[in-house]
Amino acid sequence: MTQTAVDELGERVPGRWWTVRLDAVGRGSAAVRVTCSRPACAEQRLPSAAAGRAAAVAHLKAHLRAVPGPRAEAYCACRAEGCRTHPPDTGRPARAEPWRCGGPVVLAVVTDREGRRWQAMECCSRCAAATPGAKTVGTSPPSGPQATVRPAPATARTGTGVGVPQFSDHQASAGTRAPAPRSVPARRRPRQARIAQRVIPHDLRPVALRDELTELGDLFRAYQRREQPDLALLADLQERKARAFTTWADVTCDGALRWEARRAEQAAAAIRLQHQQRTGGITDGDGPAVARLLTVPTQWEHARSVLAHVADHAPLPGPEARLLVLMLTLRTAHTGTGNLVGQDVNGLGLTDPQDLVEQLTGCGWLSLPGTVGDLLASRPENPTPITVPSLVPPEDGTGPFTFGRKTRPKLSGWAQRVVSDKKLRKAKAAAGTRLLALTLATRTDASGHLGPGGRGIPLDALTARVPVDSGELRDLIDRLTAADWLTDTTLTDTHLTGRLTERVLPLTCPLV
Numbered sequence: 001m002t003q004t005a006v007d008e009l010g011e012r013v014p015g016r017w018w019t020v021r022l023d024a025v026g027r028g029s030a031a032v033r034v035t036c037s038r039p040a041c042a043e044q045r046l047p048s049a050a051a052g053r054a055a056a057v058a059h060l061k062a063h064l065r066a067v068p069g070p071r072a073e074a075y076c077a078c079r080a081e082g083c084r085t086h087p088p089d090t091g092r093p094a095r096a097e098p099w100r101c102g103g104p105v106v107l108a109v110v111t112d113r114e115g116r117r118w119q120a121m122e123c124c125s126r127c128a129a130a131t132p133g134a135k136t137v138g139t140s141p142p143s144g145p146q147a148t149v150r151p152a153p154a155t156a157r158t159g160t161g162v163g164v165p166q167f168s169d170h171q172a173s174a175g176t177r178a179p180a181p182r183s184v185p186a187r188r189r190p191r192q193a194r195i196a197q198r199v200i201p202h203d204l205r206p207v208a209l210r211d212e213l214t215e216l217g218d219l220f221r222a223y224q225r226r227e228q229p230d231l232a233l234l235a236d237l238q239e240r241k242a243r244a245f246t247t248w249a250d251v252t253c254d255g256a257l258r259w260e261a262r263r264a265e266q267a268a269a270a271i272r273l274q275h276q277q278r279t280g281g282i283t284d285g286d287g288p289a290v291a292r293l294l295t296v297p298t299q300w301e302h303a304r305s306v307l308a309h310v311a312d313h314a315p316l317p318g319p320e321a322r323l324l325v326l327m328l329t330l331r332t333a334h335t336g337t338g339n340l341v342g343q344d345v346n347g348l349g350l351t352d353p354q355d356l357v358e359q360l361t362g363c364g365w366l367s368l369p370g371t372v373g374d375l376l377a378s379r380p381e382n383p384t385p386i387t388v389p390s391l392v393p394p395e396d397g398t399g400p401f402t403f404g405r406k407t408r409p410k411l412s413g414w415a416q417r418v419v420s421d422k423k424l425r426k427a428k429a430a431a432g433t434r435l436l437a438l439t440l441a442t443r444t445d446a447s448g449h450l451g452p453g454g455r456g457i458p459l460d461a462l463t464a465r466v467p468v469d470s471g472e473l474r475d476l477i478d479r480l481t482a483a484d485w486l487t488d489t490t491l492t493d494t495h496l497t498g499r500l501t502e503r504v505l506p507l508t509c510p511l512v
Contacts, residue, residue: 015074015105015122016067020060022052022116034059050227053115060109060118064137070107072140076123102126107138193217196241196260209251212244231275238268273297273512290446290505293414300509302403303411304442306330309400311465313390315365319432319467320350324357326438327419328366328388330412334405336392339383342376347420349431365390418507423483432468436476437485439465440500446510448500456490456497 018037025031025045032052034044036059044059046052103125110119111133120137128134193200193210195217204210219237223230245261248254294300310326327348331338345353354376360366367387368375378384393399403411418441419434429437443457444450451457459470468476477496480486489498500508 013071013074015076017119017121018063019120020056020063020118022049022056036063038063048227050225056118060120064107064109064120067107069138070105070122070140072105074105074122074140076101076127105140106136108134108136110134195220204248205251209244209247212240213248216241216244231271235268235271235275238264238271242268290508292506292508293417294410294509297510297512299403299407299410300442300512302401302407303414303509305401306333306411307439307442307465315363316356316359317467319435320348320356320430321359322467323348323419323431323435323438324350324353324360325365326435327412327415328360328386329391330408330415332386332388332391333401333403333411334399334408336389336399337385337387340375340386341378341380341383343380344416345376347425349419349429349434351431414507414509421483421485421504421507423485427479427483429479429483432466432472433476433479433483436466436473437480437504440480440486441504441507442509444500444508444510448502448505448508450496450498450500452511454497454499456495458495459493462496 020034020036023033023035025033030048032046032049034046034052034056035041041059044052044055046055101124105122106125106128108121108123108128108131110121110131111117113133123131125136125139128136193202193214195213200210200213200217202210204213216237220241223234223237242261242264245257245264249257249261294303306329307326310322310329314322314325316325324345327344328338328340331340331344345357350356354372357366357372357375361368361372365388367389369385375384375386391399415438418438421437424434424437439462440450440457443462445452445454447454459473463469463473466473466476473496474491477486477489477491481489484501485504486498487501489496
């Protein structure tokens with residue numbers, strides 16, 4: 001019997017073991033290299049850690065698919081690596097208590113926390129269960145019915161015989177009783193689903209909510225592994241998270257979840273706006289993005305601030321004076337000085353441009369180096385320098401506007417595009433019509449509807465920007481409608497509703 005047991009132990013083979021590593025190539029470089037302990041595997045070099053991690057995992061999976069499953073006759077490969085389940089080999093005779101190592105042979109994968117080393121090994125199921133981070137990917141078939149039968153007491157007393165299980169870490173000596181291996185791997189806890197550092201309860205109901213939260217958690221983790229950001233995708237994920245957390249809060253009556261849902265809503269709105277700023281357009285429902293002349297909300301706010309400043313500080317009454325002061329303010333907003341040519345004034349639809357400019361110089365608001373006639377006759381190759389003393393920054397450098405020298409020409413160019421619109425020029429629109437077009441372009445939502453949320457513009461706010469009475473305002477609205485600027489307009493005693501046509505949406509500065 002003893003000779004038979006020795007022969008059976010000699011038939012066992014060492015467990016397989018190999019390692020896939022991810023290491024940096026060198027300092028100052030993001031490149032990484034992937035190496036495998038198998039001699040036939042060549043080193044791989046990848047441009048980034050994310051690409052290297054994906055290649056390492058793919059390489060390990062290829063090995064696992066190529067090799068046969070775990071062998072029942074193999075003994076633990078982990079013993080040589082100081083496995084905690086194997087007692088130290090002191091050379092002394094084995095004690096009577098049973099070894100902790102045992103169970104069927106499995107193929108396990110061990111990953112370190114940093115995600116830079118992957119080890120695959122053949123070992124017993126108890127060693128795999130006791131190894132932190134180990135995942136079992138295959139189990140050997142039972143070696144025979146004798147593996148699960150408890151040995152008879154007589155056999156245990158007389159020696160180790162055929163049918164008695166052998167263990168991978170130690171050869172049992174005569175008189176030592178070893179327990180039968182477990183026929184199935186140790187029970188493992190199911191993976192805990194998480195989202196936003198929160199554990200999703202496995203008994204959460206309804207099941208559709210639990211599945212949605214689990215899927216969102218996986219999608220957010222997948223997004224973090226992306227090499228390039230996708231703000232539109234991230235905004236969609238945040239919106240889904242807000243809806244799911246709101247439902248979760250309703251189910252559990254947890255105020256913290258509701259607060260998290262509000263945070264997700266705010267994050268989605270901020271990310272969506274950031275995406276719109278980067279792409280230079282805002283989508284209108286399912287339609288295409290609008291490529292606006294002024295691309296970012298800060299520029300839209302600066303345009304509104306100039307119109308508000310001119311409405312409060314215009315030196316002369318009337319829409320013609322207001323329009324000319326607005327255009328001159330945009331030319332000189334940064335330093336109080338700028339260049340002007342005759343066409344800039346003559347193209348505004350003013351009744352008497354020379355008289356109006358003389359009134360501005362006469363009251364001291366505008367300063368010219370020559371005569372008004374010289375200004376109106378100047379051409380682009382010889383512009384006239386102008387100065388607006390009230391806009392010259394004081395010694396502390398603070399002025400009425402907060403935008404810089406790069407933003408000023410963008411605002412001026414935007415206003416010039418509006419007042420010189422092709423259909424306004426063709427209709428020979430008056431200064432009041434052009435001033436109303438500028439004002440309405442800054443008082444719409446993203447889709448062109450007038451007022452915040454498309455609720456219309458109060459008449460008192462509108463006449464503060466365009467100084468005309470209600471009868472003149474109705475006439476200006478009709479002229480803009482005929483020039484394909486406005487449509488679906490309704491003028492009541494308190495509000496003007498309607499929307500700008502799709503043709504002029506690129507000139508708008510939406511309210512955000």
